[in-house]
Amino acid sequence: MNNHNLKEYWAINIRYVLILISIWFVVSYGFGILLAPTLNNIQIGGFKLGFWFAQQGSIYVFVILIFVYVYLMNKLDIRFGVQEVEKGP
């Protein structure tokens, strides 16, 4: 593992984090707060959309974002050979 590769690993990691944090921001602060009054004009079932994002949707998205990050990083760790060695029991 040379330094150049590690730098690339870190750069990709930062890129993942930035993309996922942007989604995090758009969904919670965007849909749930700033755009909520506008989105409330759309109703799906009994939910006004802005209200739904603020009290339900954003939380589901948070969970999904973490698992996407876990998946991406586990793959990235293996690709760059920085994954941890399995310890004995």
Place this chain on the structure above:
Amino acid sequence: MSVQMWTYIFVGITFSLYIGIAIWSKASSTSEFYVAKGTVNPLINGMATAADWMSAASFLSMAGLISFMGYDGAVYLMGWTGGYVLLALTLAPYLRKFGKFTVPDFIGDRYYSQIARTVAVICALIVSFTYVAGQMRGVGLVFSKFLEVDIFWGVIIGMAIVFLYAVLGGMKGITYTQVAQYCVLIFAFMVPAFFISAQLTGNPIPQLGFGSKLVDGSDMYLLDKLDQLHTELGFAAYTSGTKSMQDIFFITVALMVGTAGLPHVIVRFFTVPKVKDARISVGYALIFIAILYTTAPAIAVFSRTNLITTVNQQPYDQIPEWFITWEETALLNWVDKNGDGRITYAPGQAIVGSPEINRTNGEIVRGEYGEVTLLNPLTSTENELYVDRDIMVLANPEIAGLPNWVAALVAAGGLAAALSTAAGLLLVISTSVSHDLIKKQFNPDISDKKELLYARIAAGFAVLVAGYFGINPPGFVAEVVAIAFGLAAASFFPAIILGIFYKKMNREGAIAGMIVGLLFTFAYIGFFKLLYPEYNTPEYWWFGISPEGIGTFGMLINLVVSLAVGIIFPDPPEEVQEMVESIRYPRA
């Protein structure tokens, strides 16, 4: 069987379980005591984190608060879950790789400075103590309401239980009791929710139920109905709320960032074996938390609708039984202002202050219709109903006419939530004292046995202090929770983030940032919450930001000061930069 009998049974069973775990999991080394030797399975850790995180406030108060705040309740729902994304993506894996015991450990080593470590210890202690006092109070309240035990004895029993498993078992004991407590609390929270959701909407899943149509034959969506009720009574529509947008924004940021900076949450991710485990463990934790947090807004809507439809314009002599029981606890009261014998519910406070029951020789003085009378002066609003927010969850099973054992289950759940959080906080306090202060500052050569002994003494002492505040709560306990989050956001979070992502961040910048962020936030909250509560209104706030949201501002100030001061001083030493480099990769 009565609610009280059921409560004794449930509380008895759950407490025996916690004590059993305490005896089984006695810790024998500091590494076991502080981080359970770093061998906790990530799924187990996720569940323990969820119980650690969800306190008496989440379990007992949050749904009630939301039901009175409507849309604005989103600040808690998003604020207390969104921080986990920050934890998973920017903190937990790196702190796990760093691999020590505490947050002040990281701050002290990363900023190669005992001053930085001390500032971090002080923050950790303030944050944890403010938080733990509220938990002990919650324990006392549940005991006094359901078992008719004095708050004093309720707190003592709670202290004894926490003492047993926190002082004996340390992190190991706490982890496994928290798992048991999570199961108890989530079961207790969900059962009434399923029942009530099915009752009102025909759909037992509360997350879907509150977006469904009512089964009362009106063919209306529940939320539309609630908006309509609100408008008729003169409240703002439930789904739109009343706070300003910038305040909602700032409070949500402060709570999210505060969550990610709370030491008792962060330390849980030191307990898993690997970096990979730390990442996924945050994900599990958030799933377990989300089950409660997506149900709470549904319960808020159900209980709000039930309350309005069963109580408003109802003649008092036809009021359901539960109303009368809760009246005597001074948590739900009626004052007949217009003398029509009916309960009028409208915006504004019904009375000045919280209810004081009118008694002569210990007997409650009843009014014309048999209602409990109060000593409080009346306000000039039309509203005749006083509702304590906490009863929305506690009384929910009774309001919906559910069997007695469901109400008792809620009591056991509330206790589980309060105890699990209290234990996590006590551990942070004891670790801060024995590890960060005694071992790292005063006596580095201390033996592991001695350090463990000090950790136990510190935990025992912390239990006593927490118990004292539970019995004699300072009037401002509820108010200071804002301080806990504000301080965590304004002190720890920027220092840790910069420490991981900005290799050239030096100690001078970090210390200056933490101190300025801390003092600013403390001063702003102290001014409005403690010194001059009469000025605590939007017209006096800076940029319309309430004390609850000011931690966001404190965090930004911390960042700016850290970077600005950091530029003036030399880069951190080579070995610190290498350490920062090494925590970025799981292996290497």
